Amino acid sequence: MSARPARAPVLDGDRFGRAFPFHLWVDSSLCLRSVGSALAKARPDLLAGDALGKHFEVLRPRSAAGVDDWRRHGSALCTLRAHAGGLTLRGNAEVLDNGSVLLLVSPVLGSLEQMREHGLSFGDFAKHDAAGELLLAARATRLSAVDSERLAQRLQLRTQQLDSILELSRNGVLSFDDAGRLLHVNAAALALLGLAREDTPQMTLERFDAHLDALLEPPQRGQAWLRRASAAAELPRLTLGRPRHTVIELGCRDGGRGGRNFYLRDVTRETELDRMKSEFLATAAHELRTPLASVFGFAELLLHRSTFGEREREMLRTIHRQGALLIDIVDELLDLARIEARGAKEIERERCRVDDVVQPVVGLFAEREGPHRLKAHPAHGAAELFVDLPKSRRALTNVLSNAYKYSPQGGEVEVDTLAGEVRGRPCIGLRVCDQGLGMSPDQLAQVFDRFYRADRSGSIPGSGLGMSLVKDIVELQDGRVDVASELGQGTCVTLWLPCAA
Numbered sequence: 001m002s003a004r005p006a007r008a009p010v011l012d013g014d015r016f017g018r019a020f021p022f023h024l025w026v027d028s029s030l031c032l033r034s035v036g037s038a039l040a041k042a043r044p045d046l047l048a049g050d051a052l053g054k055h056f057e058v059l060r061p062r063s064a065a066g067v068d069d070w071r072r073h074g075s076a077l078c079t080l081r082a083h084a085g086g087l088t089l090r091g092n093a094e095v096l097d098n099g100s101v102l103l104l105v106s107p108v109l110g111s112l113e114q115m116r117e118h119g120l121s122f123g124d125f126a127k128h129d130a131a132g133e134l135l136l137a138a139r140a141t142r143l144s145a146v147d148s149e150r151l152a153q154r155l156q157l158r159t160q161q162l163d164s165i166l167e168l169s170r171n172g173v174l175s176f177d178d179a180g181r182l183l184h185v186n187a188a189a190l191a192l193l194g195l196a197r198e199d200t201p202q203m204t205l206e207r208f209d210a211h212l213d214a215l216l217e218p219p220q221r222g223q224a225w226l227r228r229a230s231a232a233a234e235l236p237r238l239t240l241g242r243p244r245h246t247v248i249e250l251g252c253r254d255g256g257r258g259g260r261n262f263y264l265r266d267v268t269r270e271t272e273l274d275r276m277k278s279e280f281l282a283t284a285a286h287e288l289r290t291p292l293a294s295v296f297g298f299a300e301l302l303l304h305r306s307t308f309g310e311r312e313r314e315m316l317r318t319i320h321r322q323g324a325l326l327i328d329i330v331d332e333l334l335d336l337a338r339i340e341a342r343g344a345k346e347i348e349r350e351r352c353r354v355d356d357v358v359q360p361v362v363g364l365f366a367e368r369e370g371p372h373r374l375k376a377h378p379a380h381g382a383a384e385l386f387v388d389l390p391k392s393r394r395a396l397t398n399v400l401s402n403a404y405k406y407s408p409q410g411g412e413v414e415v416d417t418l419a420g421e422v423r424g425r426p427c428i429g430l431r432v433c434d435q436g437l438g439m440s441p442d443q444l445a446q447v448f449d450r451f452y453r454a455d456r457s458g459s460i461p462g463s464g465l466g467m468s469l470v471k472d473i474v475e476l477q478d479g480r481v482d483v484a485s486e487l488g489q490g491t492c493v494t495l496w497l498p499c500a501a
Contacts, residue, residue, distance in 0.1 A: 020104050021126055022089065024080075026052050028067050028099035038124035042087060042107070056080040056089075071095045078103065087118055171265045172248075174226075178258025180205035192264050194243035205260075215240045225250060226262060237267060247271045274340075282337035285330045292330060296323035332465040335394075336450075339472050347388045347476050351500045354417060354428055355381040356389060361396045362415055371410025378417040380428050384500040387477050392497060395473045398466040399432045399493045405460050406491065407436030418494065422480045426499040429482075433492040439485040447483055470495070 016023075021038035030052045040046060046055055058064040058080055061073040070078075070093050080089045080103070091105030106125075109115045163184070166173050172189030176182055182203050190197060193211060203211075209226040217239045225238065229252035240246040249265040299320040303313065339346050355378065362376045385392075403413045411434065418429035439447065443454045448471045451464040467481075470493075474481050478498050485491040 019126055019128075021124055022091075022105050022107060024052070024089075024103040024105065026101050026103070030064075030066070030101070033100065038120060039089075039107075041124060042118040042120055043082065043085065054083075056082055067095060067099055067101060070101050078105070080105065085118065171263050174208065174262040174264070175255060176205045176260050176262075177255075182208070183259070189264055192240070192246060192248060192266060212238075215242045217241050229260070229262065237271065278337050278340045281333050285333040285337065288326070289330050289334075292323060292326050296320065296327060299323055329465065332469055336465065336469055336472065339469075339476065347391065347473075349386050349388055349477065351384055351386055352389050353381065354378055354383045354385060354430070357385065357387070357392045357396060357497075358415065358417075358430060361393050361400060364397070365400050365404065365413075368404070370404075372404055372407060373410070373412045374415070375412060376415040378415065378430075380417040380419060383417075383419075383428050385428060385497050386500040387479075387497050388473070391473045392477070392495075395470045395495055396430055396432070398470050399495065402466060402493075403432050403434035403436065403491070406454070407434045408460070409436075411435035411490075420496060422478065422496050422498070425478065427479060427496040428499060429494040429496045431492060431494040433490060435490040438487045438489045438491055440487045443487075444483060444485050447485075448481075 017037050021036045023036040024032065025034045027033050032046060032048050032050045032052065035046045060077065060079040061069055063069050073093060075092055077090060078093045088108040089105040090108050091103060094102045094104065096102060166184065166186045169186060170188055172192045173184065173186045174189055175184040182200060185200055193215065205226055209224050212225060213221050220238055229250065238248050238250055240248060246266060247268045249267045251263045253261045255261045299316055303316050303320060308316065358376065358378050362374065366374050407413065414433045416431050418431055420427055420429055439454050446452045448467050450468045453464040471481050474495050474497065480496045482494040483491065
């Protein structure tokens with residue numbers, strides 16, 4: 001049976017029950033002696049003699065193991081939460097002379113529906129319960145206001161810290177909301193774009209785009225770079241003619257909820273150094289080509305004479321072989337210099353089949369003698385590409401040459417094709433896999449660096465320019481080069497080339 005008020009501590013039972021329909025009276029062992037009528041209605045499982053902890057978790061006071069804990073808690077608010085049913089009680093506790101504890105509590109209800117879920121009606125509440133709820137709500141509101149103010153102060157401090165960091169940055173930063181309104185622009189961006197702080201309050205993304213367009217060199221104008229930018233796109237370097245000649249690298253990041261953030265990095269010095277380096281390499285290559293051709297040609301002529309002994313012929317063969325290697329290096333340097341100077345203008349695309357790229361290259365390597373086993377089975381031979389055919393063959397030749405060179409013990413070299421996409425455009429991947437030396441993660445990270453060679457012993461011939469040339473050729477055709485390798489297990493290189501529209 002449910003526990004019912006036996007004898008009220010101060011008032012008579014009926015009056016006490018009407019005044020406090022949700023009270024809990026527990027003895028010195030914190031076991032139930034009586035329960036208010038409304039609480040017994042909501043929780044008919046509360047029986048006299050049950051331990052308080054059997055039905056409720058005491059949230060306040062935190063430590064409520066005995067009567068002394070409740071006495072120390074004094075007149076402060078107490079909170080109990082039922083283990084089942086989701087009922088929370090809040091009120092005050094009084095320790096009586098006989099060591100028992102009287103909990104004068106009321107339920108915490110958020111809505112009329114919640115009250116009905118506990119089987120209660122307005123008639124189950126005492127008049128003072130509504131006032132108590134209002135006081136509790138007011139206290140909760142005050143606490144929420146204090147918390148909100150504290151959070152606002154922390155947010156303001158954090159914003160000031162971020163603003164200070166952005167102002168110290170040498171890179172320009174622009175931030176816009178989903179409606180294109182300017183949220184922040186730092187000093188570096190203002191300097192790059194030739195703007196004053198007072199010019200920016202009314203500027204939108206569209207106006208910034210128009211201002212940037214007016215600063216660009218004529219070939220790059222009219223592109224709406226900011227509005228077209230997305231976090232996934234790779235944007236080219238932009239050349240500003242005003243307020244001074246500047247090359248900037250423009251990047252875009254998603255700002256959340258439709259907003260966008262841009263950063264502008266001044267790469268004028270790096271660009272100029274790259275140009276000077278390319279000019280030097282091109283000039284040096286041109287100057288070396290004529291004497292190298294003479295050395296190579298005369299060495300070849302001397303090799304055909306029969307007047308030399310074996311030792312002299314071996315020396316001539318070494319000169320001839322090294323001369324050929326130097327000519328290859330010079331040719332690759334000239335190719336790289338030409339591609340850098342002309343960029344996409346160096347690429348002359350045409351429609352061709354995958355087999356037109358693969359088969360001539362595979363045919364050259366199939367005729368080679370040695371321990372390698374070449375297997376070619378392109379599954380997409382009839383698919384049409386839109387590429388520069390000679391340069392695509394050159395790229396595939398470089399990759400196959402590396403597969404042979406870096407598999408000195410021989411093994412299988414496999415050429416096949418894959419279907420996929422690069423930046424949303426359909427592509428065919430020309431994949432070359434070998435079972436050779438492979439590369440460590442550190443070596444793999446440098447595979448496209450100029451003059452970098454994974455083999456430092458010098459036993460494997462090469463210039464270290466082949467993969468750099470491959471990357472330039474493929475990316476100028478809107479493709480991508482993927483390299484997967486594991487030390488001692490071999491390497492797979494995939495050249496993703498765009499399909500014809």
